[in-house]
Amino acid sequence: MYNRCLKDEHMTKAIRDRAIKKANQSACRYKVSAIGLDKKGNMLGCAMNIQRFSRGGGSRHAEMNLMAQYGTNIKTIIICRTNRAGDVCAIDPCQTCKAKADELGIKIISIQKEGN
Numbered sequence: 001m002y003n004r005c006l007k008d009e010h011m012t013k014a015i016r017d018r019a020i021k022k023a024n025q026s027a028c029r030y031k032v033s034a035i036g037l038d039k040k041g042n043m044l045g046c047a048m049n050i051q052r053f054s055r056g057g058g059s060r061h062a063e064m065n066l067m068a069q070y071g072t073n074i075k076t077i078i079i080c081r082t083n084r085a086g087d088v089c090a091i092d093p094c095q096t097c098k099a100k101a102d103e104l105g106i107k108i109i110s111i112q113k114e115g116n
């Protein structure tokens with residue numbers, strides 16, 4: 001049962017599965033994926049976080065990658081974090097991504113752990 005995940009109209013089982021799968025592909029310690037949806041709920045693209053050790057830079061967040069690529073075409077971003085076992089963990093967008101999303105009029109939704 002995934003009724004809890006269907007609170008939002010866009011949060012379908014297919015999107016959830018896709019987000020989890022994508023997050024698991026990340027090589028980072030914190031595996032995070034983001035899926036961008038347009039105003040009709042169609043998937044524009046998905047991204048995962050990429051760790052960078054360049055001077056002064058942390059990792060670039062998956063949601064930031066999406067916003068850089070699709071900009072205001074995105075209406076909703078779904079973010080997901082998994083642990084090494086592939087289980088969903090709680091995640092919230094950081095201040096920077098949140099501010100950028102607000103600026104672009106994008107709503108960020110996090111995938112919640114099942115059974116909470």
Ligand SMILES: [Zn+2]
Nearest residue numbers: 061093094097
């Ligand atoms: Zn961020």
